[in-house]
Amino acid sequence: MAQKIDQLQKHMLEKIADLHSVPEGAYNIRSNGTLSGRNTTANIDIVSKEDKPGIDIIIKPGTRNESVHIPVIVSQSGLKDLVYNDFYIGEDADVTIVAGCGIHCGGDDTTEHDGIHTFHIGKNAKVKYVEKHYGEGDGAGERILNPTTVIYMEPDSYMEMETTQIKGVDSTIRDTTAKLEDGATLIIKEKIMTHGKQYAETNFQVDLDGVDSTANVVSRSVAKGTSRQVFNSKICGNNKCYGHTECDAILMDEGHVVAVPSLDANNLDASLIHEAAIGKIAGEQLTKLMTLGLTEQEAEEQIVSGFLK
Amino acid sequence: MLELQNICYQVTEDSQDIDILRNVSLKIDDEFTVITGPNGGGKSTMAKIITGIVKPTSGKILLDGEDITDLSITDRARKGISFAFQQPVRFKGLTVLDLLNLAHGEKLSLDAACQYMSEVGLCARDYINREVNASLSGGELKRIEIAMVLARGTKLSIFDEPEAGIDLWSFNNLIRVFEEMRRKIEGSIVIISHQERILNIADHIVVIADGQVSEQGTREEVLPKLLTSSEACSTLMDKVV
Ligand SMILES: Nc1ncnc2c1ncn2[C@@H]1O[C@H](COP(=O)(O)OP(=O)(O)OP(=O)(O)O)[C@@H](O)[C@H]1O
Ligand SMILES: [Mg+2]
Numbered sequence: 001m002a003q004k005i006d007q008l009q010k011h012m013l014e015k016i017a018d019l020h021s022v023p024e025g026a027y028n029i030r031s032n033g034t035l036s037g038r039n040t041t042a043n044i045d046i047v048s049k050e051d052k053p054g055i056d057i058i059i060k061p062g063t064r065n066e067s068v069h070i071p072v073i074v075s076q077s078g079l080k081d082l083v084y085n086d087f088y089i090g091e092d093a094d095v096t097i098v099a100g101c102g103i104h105c106g107g108d109d110t111t112e113h114d115g116i117h118t119f120h121i122g123k124n125a126k127v128k129y130v131e132k133h134y135g136e137g138d139g140a141g142e143r144i145l146n147p148t149t150v151i152y153m154e155p156d157s158y159m160e161m162e163t164t165q166i167k168g169v170d171s172t173i174r175d176t177t178a179k180l181e182d183g184a185t186l187i188i189k190e191k192i193m194t195h196g197k198q199y200a201e202t203n204f205q206v207d208l209d210g211v212d213s214t215a216n217v218v219s220r221s222v223a224k225g226t227s228r229q230v231f232n233s234k235i236c237g238n239n240k241c242y243g244h245t246e247c248d249a250i251l252m253d254e255g256h257v258v259a260v261p262s263l264d265a266n267n268l269d270a271s272l273i274h275e276a277a278i279g280k281i282a283g284e285q286l287t288k289l290m291t292l293g294l295t296e297q298e299a300e301e302q303i304v305s306g307f308l309k
Numbered sequence: 310m311l312e313l314q315n316i317c318y319q320v321t322e323d324s325q326d327i328d329i330l331r332n333v334s335l336k337i338d339d340e341f342t343v344i345t346g347p348n349g350g351g352k353s354t355m356a357k358i359i360t361g362i363v364k365p366t367s368g369k370i371l372l373d374g375e376d377i378t379d380l381s382i383t384d385r386a387r388k389g390i391s392f393a394f395q396q397p398v399r400f401k402g403l404t405v406l407d408l409l410n411l412a413h414g415e416k417l418s419l420d421a422a423c424q425y426m427s428e429v430g431l432c433a434r435d436y437i438n439r440e441v442n443a444s445l446s447g448g449e450l451k452r453i454e455i456a457m458v459l460a461r462g463t464k465l466s467i468f469d470e471p472e473a474g475i476d477l478w479s480f481n482n483l484i485r486v487f488e489e490m491r492r493k494i495e496g497s498i499v500i501i502s503h504q505e506r507i508l509n510i511a512d513h514i515v516v517i518a519d520g521q522v523s524e525q526g527t528r529e530e531v532l533p534k535l536l537t538s539s540e541a542c543s544t545l546m547d548k549v550v
Contacts, residue, residue: 220401248401287362288398290382291391292412292461302411306402 008104009036012073016100016132023069023098028055030072033081044068044095054084054116057097061090061122069098072115077107077141082114091122091154097129101145103169105137112144119150121157121184129161135168142170149176153184155210160187165200166308167193173201180241182210190219191308194227194255204233208241208270217245222304223255234262237270247276250307252300311337311359311465311497316368318354318520329354330365331520337465337499341491343511344501345535351520352501353395356467360392361385372465389496391458395469397450399442405453406437412457425456428486430479447474455486464496472504484510508532 009031013019022037026044029037033053040046043063047056057068074081089095105111121127135143145165153159165172178186186206194200206215215235223229235243249257261274281303289299318330330351344352357363359370361382370378377385400408409422417425423433429452439445441453451474458466472480488510490498500507508514514531516524524531 282398284398285400287382288394289411291360291362291386292408292457293383293386293414294411295383302403302407303400306400306404306407309402 008075009073012075012102012104012134013071015134015136016073016102017069017071017098019069019071023067025067025069026057027069027071028057030070030081030083032074032076032079041066049084049086052084053082054086057085057087059087059089059093059095061092063090063093063095065094067096067098071099072101072113073104074101074111074113075104075106075137077105077111077137077139078109080110080112080114082116084116085118087117087119087121089119089121089125089127089157092124093122094126095128097127098131099129100132100134101147102133103135103137103143103145105135105139105141105143108140110142110144112146114146114148116148117150119152119159121151121153121159123154124156125154126158127160129159131161131163133163133165133169133172135170137168143168144171145169146173147175149174151176151178151186153178153180153186153213155181156183157181158185160189162189162191164191165193166191167195169198169200170196171199173203175203177205177207178215179207180210180213180215183212184210185214186216188215188217190217190221192219192221192229193224193304193308194222194229195224196227197225198227199229200227201230202232204235204245206235206243208235208237208243209239210241211239213239213241215241215243215245217243219247220249220307221247221257222250222252222308223257224252226254226256228256229258231257231259231276232262233260233274234264235272235274236264236266237272238266240267240269241271243270243272245274247278248307249278250304251278251280252304310339310373312369312371313355313359314369314371316355316358316370317366318351318358318363319366329520330358333368333517333520333522335515335522335525337497338513339495339497340512341487341510342497342499342513342515343508344499344515344517345503345508346517346523347519350517352517353469355517356392356469356499356501359385359467360390362392386463389463389465391461391463391466393454393458393466393468393471395473395501397454399445399450400440401442402440404438404440405456408441408453408457409437409460412460414461417460422460425459428459428489429453429456430482431456448476448479451475452479455483459486459490465499466490466496467499467501469501470503471500472502472507480504480506505536508535 233245247259259276263272313335316333426433
């Protein structure tokens with residue numbers, strides 16, 4: 001059922017999903033607002049929504065070691081794409097989900113993709129969710145990506161979310177909310193680099209509702225040029241639980257970063273921690289790498305790429 | 310060969326001039342030199358002046374006859390100067406292997422990287438992919454710092470108190486590493502140290518006190534004086550683990 005993928009699409013797929021060909025296992029490729037390829041497996045079904053744009057991804061209980069790729073490519077300048085993807089992950093499943101959106105904007109009109117992803121994670125299921133956002137193109141049009149992620153975690157489920165935006169997105173507002181039941185664990189690792197006049201806003205809201213639920217939300221970012229970043233992270237401990245949020249940002253040039261942590265403990269046995277550090281690259285780090293023979297600029301690049309690795 | 314000619318370093322603090330180094334002249338030949346002396350004497354400052362991290366107020370630095378006084382840290386490193394810091398730097402994200410690769414100048418084979426790690430007494434499997442961040446202990450960082458200089462293998466290697474924070478067992482191995490290095494590298498090794506056992510393997514000893522060279526010469530000439538002079542002795546004892 002897969003259609004042919006053109007050069008540009010191929011290149012974008014590499015950027016956002018490390019894919020060099022059509023992925024193995026289940027996948028759904030969305031290109032310029034339409035379906036351009038889909039594959040389902042015995043355990044993973046993908047169904048188009050009837051009432052609104054988007055898909056339901058249904059993963060059978062007990063599915064193990066399978067993956068789903070759902071990349072989105074927007075290359076048509078001026079397109080405003082909105083999509084709802086709902087994931088239903090059955091009990092005891094153990095799967096990897098790779099999403100990602102690449103915008104190639106060659107024209108002068110604003111191009112936008114808003115993806116709303118909702119995860120229903122069944123008891124004891126384990127999900128690794130990898131999401132990359134990327135923009136490119138010589139057009140003057142703005143490239144905008146506004147991903148929303150909504151996570152419901154049933155008892156003893158586990159989710160690790162890796163979300164990365166390294167290049168080319170002019171404006172992004174990234175909203176993530178999660179509700180965790182007893183014994184559920186959520187780990188979020190965010191990596192962001194902004195340059196030029198870009199703007200990136202991140203809003204995390206995690207509700208630790210269940211006994212022994214755990215969340216660890218870690219963001220690392222680099223703000224170059226005159227770009228601006230806002231990091232809002234709120235963890236609510238409504239039970240005996242453990243929550244940790246950390247924001248670590250490197251400032252370069254005239255970058256601007258605002259970190260607004262907030263912890264809300266509603267239970268005597270809630271243990272919540274926040275850490276935030278914003279600053280330029282430490283001079284001694286540059287010096288050390290220069291004593292190894294790197295130029296100042298090479299040292300800076302190494303430090304930044306290591307930091308965002 | 311490295312030569313310092315009349316190096317002075319002055320800083321101004323609260324509109325007062327402080328002399329940190331006063332007219333230091335020194336030649337370091339193809340041999341094993343140990344620089345010692347009291348805390349605050351100016352040893353680390355001198356190492357930073359040699360490596361270009363600190364610019365002297367006046368004076369000249371020559372490397373193999375070439376005036377390198379105005380060269381950057383990078384250029385000096387590329388000309389063959391390596392420096393293990395007294396206080397190693399931590400990096401978020403960069404791993405031990407990343408740093409060894411950068412030090413070596415090209416990607417090391419895993420075997421070679423492991424070799425450097427085992428020379429400093431660390432099990433490569435446990436460390437090679439660890440981030441060089443606050444999770445490493447002080448002694449581990451010091452050893453990685455030394456491994457980086459080994460991985461560079463340049464003609465002039467300077468170690469600033471390499472033994473600090475390293476346990477006794479590893480200290481014996483460390484001495485072996487330096488002796489091995491002396492055999493292998495056709496170049497100069499400079500170690501800043503307060504340890505008698507490191508002074509014992511020196512060819513040449515330089516004593517820096519109060520910003521000046523107060524003694525220098527062969528080990529046979531300098532060491533007996535150090536061990537009898539009560540002042541020098543107490544500074545030696547200061548840091549003995
Ligand atoms: N930038 C500076 N401003 C003010 N004082 C300085 C500066 N740099 C060094 N000093 C002072 O110069 C003196 C020499 O310092 P240095 O670190 O070189 O000593 P050292 O011989 O390496 O001592 P140690 O054995 O404790 O390592 C010290 O008194 C130190 O406080
Ligand atoms: Mg010192």
